[in-house]
Amino acid sequence: EVQLQASGGGLVQAGGSLRLSCAASGFTFDDYATGWFRQDPGKGRKGVACILNSDGSTAYADSVKGRFTISSDNAKNTVYLQMNSLKPEDTAVYYCAAEKFPAVFTSTQCMGVVRGSDYWGQGTQVTVSS
Secondary structure: OOEEEEEOOEEEEOOOOEEEEEEEEOOOHHHEEEEEEEEOOOOOEEEEEEEEOOOOOEEEOOOOOOOEEEEEEOOOOEEEEEEOOOOHHHOEEEEEEEEEOOOOOOHHHHHHHHHOOOEEOOOEEEEEEO
């Protein structure tokens, strides 16, 4: 059974940092890509960052480039999202998701592929105060 466990959210002041974790189990980690998405109340989920677990290739939304870093620890089957220089507009519920990723695809297709996954972790709230 595929399981994704997200953690690490919290309340932080603007300019601060948080690190989210997504612990995965039930599938061959290296065959998948993992993404982080966020959702504001009443709005759809938006892609934030994505990583190919096999080789560490990454993709980011323009709004977080230079501030957020996605990484993976394949020995622990865990993907991290390091969020620095947080802004109030980063406030949202953050979700991780994972999907088997075709070897012929590249990281530019990562978020699109993972977005369609059936495998999502529970959300973790990130609140950034001004």
